[in-house]
Amino acid sequence: VGRDPDGALYKIYDALTSTASAEKKTRLYEDKSDLNAFINNLNEALPLASRTTYAYDNLDLPQVTSYFVGMALASSQDHGHKNYYVYRDSNLTGEWAIFPWDTDLTWGRNWLDSAGYFTDTLYVDNVLNFYNPSQQSKTANRLYNLMFAAPEFRGMYLRRLRTVMDTLLQPHGTPATNLIIEARINQMMNLMDPPTVGTSDADLDYSKWGSWGNGYQMRPEAQRIITTHLPGRRQWLNSGNALLNGTPIPPSQPTNATLQIVSVDANPVSGNQAEEYVCLTNPTALWLDVSDWKLEGAVRFTFKGGTVVPPYGQLYVSPNQKAFRNRATAPRGGMNLFVTGPYSGQLSAWGETLRLVDSAARERSVFTYPGNPSDVQRYLRVTEIMYNPSPAPAITNDAQQFEYLELRNISTSVTLNLTGVRFTNGIQFNFTGSAVTTLAPGQRVLLVRNQAAFTARYGAGALIAGEFFGALDNAGETLRLEDAVGEKVLDFDYDNKWYPTTDGLGFSLEIINDLADWRTWGDKASWRAGSNVNGSPGGADTAPIAQPPILVTEALTHTDLPQLDAIELHNPTATNVNIGGWFLTDDFFAPKKYRLPSPTLIPPGGFVVFNSDQFGVGDTGFALSEYGESVYLFSADAQTNLTGYYHGFDFGEAPNGVSFGRYVDTQGDDHYVL
Structure with missing residues (x-):
């Protein structure tokens, strides 16, 4: 039934009068104290008001309501x-629920003290409190009596019953072809007694038990439910004679009736986010059934079947009902508050929008609450990500040991307390007890994968909080940074496809504007490839160096002598460009294969061609494959350091002597065609 198997399950053989006969089915390592407390708090010697308060805090009200509705719908009395x-x-919640067993006497079949099981009568007027002393004398159940005596709980039951009557039992006069329960009975009859099967399960059952009771077979008895009981039950439930403690079943719920989202607590004073909540109000004089309605937006929750809000009442939706009831300040337990949950997600201190939609997906209420973010949320930002460093074999054979993240306090006046601040996705790190627990205005701090390897490459000058657990994914991933109470500071994805030079060629991802809206951290446009090889950990990146946009415009990749493989470069600018010291390669991730001689001048609008007699020699020489690979040009400085610019393309198989040429379409996109 979708419940935690470690919850306490009891099979009950009395009217909740004692624990003596209760069979405990789970948690056998403990006694029945929880059941004893439940029974004692429902004792009818206690005032109805105190029992009602107890029920609000200890019953799964939607489920208990649904239990009684189900019993009434199936016309079950025993x-x-x-x-x-x-x-x-x-x-989890500590709430109690109730489930049936031994349901053979249903659909109008009752135990009669005068006749026992074996009566042909199908009763259509079985009472809504399930206690008809003219038929069966039985001890009153204290939970049942509470649910029927307390006006708000009685109203929940009757409103939900009306909804189920309208949607599942369906009104009297509904065309037979549209009836849901009848169709299901026919379907089950055909499964248990297929007309094409000689000896069906129903036949075998009758052979085993046919001498028991009145000896009726399955099909004619099931048909009596369809032709006798269900029509009569519909008529009686809608007759006005179906009362519960004198209260009739209400009319159908108006289609425009709605709840309103009126308040939230996104920042509980305790600092425990499990105590947050969303409050909805019923502004009408009606009991409102909101079963299967949904909260969307900042948090997500589907209201369980049987969720009915009393007139002018409130409904609190919580991520943790137990934590809500244990709040030190109102609203809390002991206040007769209807609390449900748990919802998914968390209310953000940044401020968000909530939507309430009904079971037909119609929007019923919208609520936007203002933000009150913490200082850490306002001012702490991830500013650099070195997720796939370049190798340094002299230090370690594992380049990933050089991974790091840089964070900066973007405030000009507020020192940040980092205690409790942590990464919870992508990598794991908590600043509590780390080497850095405060961050001054404008100050930067690093988290590194391996501090010894990092220091060997970069020296000991940077402010390092410590080593993170895990690794930065070379393909990109989601990083989540939370403040001390678990509020989202940043939650964003980075992607290695954004800027390929950051994927193992020594460049880091650098945020372009760390004062930008925090919600843009997951946008490619918010980042760029850094200007410095191996990044700029602990310091500001230098401004990007403008590189002349030299283009790879043609490649001859399949040749037989005397032809040679060749690569053509083009200078589209209006000035001379010296590309001496730059690199050509046939492997993007191994850029330093052929270093262009210095100087290599390309005039304005001019071209230069290199052939395999040039780029195919030496230890790093290469040849272009006739079956397809790639060709790229990389900019570099006099010390052979890459400076960030590249251009090139991947190509496929080519016929002998036919080159790939650059074609720019009307959208400005490059294509390389034969």
Whole structure:
């Protein structure tokens, strides 16, 4: 039934009068104290008001409401004095639920003290409190009595019953072809007794039990439910004679009736985000059934079947009902508050929008609350990501040991307390107890994968908080940074496809504007490849150096002598460009294969061609494959350091003597065609 298997499940053989006969099915390592407390707090010697307060804090009200509705719909009467389970969600909410067992007497078949099981009568007027003393004498159940005596709980039951009558039982006069329950009975009959099967399961069952009771076979008895019980039950439930403690079943719920989202607590004073909540109000004089309605936006929750809000009442939705009830300040437990949950997600201190939609996906209420972010949320930003460093074999054979993240306090006046601040996705790190627990205005701090390797490459001058657990994914991933109370500071994806030179060629991802809106951190446009080889950990990156946009415009990749493989470069600018010291390669991730001689001048609008007699010699020489590979040009400085610019393309198989040429379409996109 979708419940935690470690909850406390009891099979009950009495009217919740004691624990003596209860069979405990789970948590056998403990006694029945929880059930005893449940029974004692429902004792009818206690005032109704105190029992009602207890129920609000200890019952799964939607489920208990649904239980009674289900019993009324199935016209089941043989329970309350026994024949049910109670279950406590021991580890999470602490709430109690109730489930049936021994449901053979349903769909109008009743136990009669005068006749026992064996009566042909199908009762269509079975009472809504399940206690008809003219038919069966049984001990009153204290949970049942509470649910029927307390006006708000009685109203929940009757409103939900009306909804189920309208949608599942369906009104009297509904065309037979549209009836849901009848169709299901026919479907089950055909499964248990297929017309094309000689000896069906129903036949075998009758052979085993046919002498028991009145000896009726399955099909004619099931047909009696369709032709006798269900029409009569519909008529009686809608007659006005179906009362619960004198209260009739209400009319159908108006289609425009709605709840309103009225408040949230996104920043509980305790600092415990499990105590946050969303509050909705019923502004009408009606009990409102919001089963299967949804909260969307900042948090996500689907209201369980049986969720009915009393007139002018409130409904609190929580990520943790137990934590809500244990709040030190109102709203909290002990206040007769209807609390449900748990919802997914967390209310952000940045401020967000919530939407309430009904079961037909119609928007019913919208609520936007203002933000009140913490200082860490306002001012702490990830500013540099070195996720796939370049190798340094003299230090370590594993280049990934040089990974690091840089963060900066972007405030000009506020020193940040980093205690409790942590990364919870992508990498794991908590600043509590680290080497850096405060960050001055404008100051930068690093998290590194391996501090010894990092120091060997970069020296000991940077401010390092410590080593993170895990690794930065070379393909990109989601990084989540939270403040001390678990509020989102940043939650964003980076991607190695954004700027390929950051993927193992020595360049880091650098944020372009660390004062930008925090919600843009997951946008490619917010980042660039850094200007410095091996990054700029602990310091500002230098401004990008403008490189002349020299283009690879043609490649001859399949030749037989005397032809030679060749690569053509073009200078589209209006000035002379010296590309001496730059590199040509046939492997993007191994750029330093052929270093162009210095000087190599290309005039304005001019071209230069290199052939395999030039780029194919030496230890790093290469040849272009006739079956397809790539060709790229990389800019570099006099010390052979890459400076960030590249251009080139991947190519496929080519016929002998036919080159690939650059073609620019009307959208400005490059294509290389034969």
